[in-house]
């Protein structure tokens with residue numbers, strides 16, 4: 001475990017509220033029609049071609065940006081304001097909501113297995129039944145905070161479900177289009193919600209934190225894949241998120257506070273029998289500006305069997321993975337380090353899925 005210098009560690013003070021563009025006439029966020037941004041596919045959800053574009057993006061990148069998503073700007077700005085308020089509290093107040101286990105307030109430590117980053121965060125349940133939230137001792141005005149979280153999560157989850165329905169249609173699989181989205185809509189779905197704050201870093205020379213290899217950049221959130229089905233990322237206008245391409249090159253994701261980035265998680269890679277990529281991503285902390293991100297991680301009910309969709313399998317096609325429940329996968333994932341390949345324990349012939357470029 002890397003030990004951080006105490007004086008710098010406590011200095012997480014200057015979190016700025018995002019400046020937002022005036023709302024458009026329908027009060028939802030809109031954007032231009034470019035269909036790629038730094039090589040990353042941009043999907044206009046109102047475009048009739050969106051379904052096929054999403055399938056291509058999930059296969060090639062496991063990652064894409066969505067515009068014209070219909071989520072009201074005020075849901076985003078209200079929640080961001082609450083997040084900023086929380087992260088601006090004195091350290092002793094924030095600590096009341098921690099330590100993260102795995103839910104709650106975490107500071108530098110990510111997970112239980114020794115990962116650290118230049119980050120503080122709140123990890124919350126996003127289930128419709130949020131009784132588990134009661135164990136978090138939230139300081140300040142908890143009622144306003146939770147109402148902003150609930151309003152945002154409901155809208156983002158609904159958008160993620162619509163995208164999963166477009167995926168089911170785009171894959172031209174037989175049967176109902178809710179084959180994937182029903183797993184998130186289920187009242188027992190195991191979804192998480194995460195507010196991340198990457199503070200500016202005053203003097204990197206004094207720090208004893210992990211640096212990116214071959215550079216002086218600080219790791220905010222080390223490279224990893226998300227174990228769930230699909231994740232929806234929104235950040236303020238500070239850069240830092242990077243994704244790994246098939247050839248291993250890292251690409252910076254241009255920040256866009258009006259749009260969302262969606263990424264394929266391990267479970268969707270399995271359900272697509274390796275057609276889709278669970279994208280490796282990481283966050284490099286910006287030395288000067290603070291980054292605030294909000295991530296919805298859509299997982300299925302704990303007892304759900306995760307296996308390739310039978311409606312997708314072609315004649316004679318074999319499953320690349322052993323069958324498992326989400327609970328089994330989650331337990332196993334939480335014993336791993338961030339950068340580990342968590343799916344390898346569940347591959348039928350070890351390495352086959354990765355060797356095939358998945």
Ligand SMILES: C=C1C[C@]23C[C@@]1(O)CC[C@H]2[C@@]12CC[C@H](O)[C@@](C)(C(=O)O1)[C@H]2[C@@H]3C(=O)O
Nearest residue numbers: 102110111115226227333334335336337338
């Ligand atoms: C090191 C870890 C943190 C993590 C649990 C794990 O053991 C491996 C997966 C990590 C991850 C990545 C995506 C999400 O941010 C997260 C909440 C999740 O479900 O899996 C985190 C876990 C965490 O921060 O607890």
Ligand SMILES: O=C(O)CCC(=O)C(=O)O
Nearest residue numbers: 194196221241283293295
């Ligand atoms: O903060 C971000 O932009 C991404 C964080 C992330 O990948 C995660 O929380 O799983």
Ligand SMILES: [Fe+2]
Nearest residue numbers: 224225226281
């Ligand atoms: Fe992630």
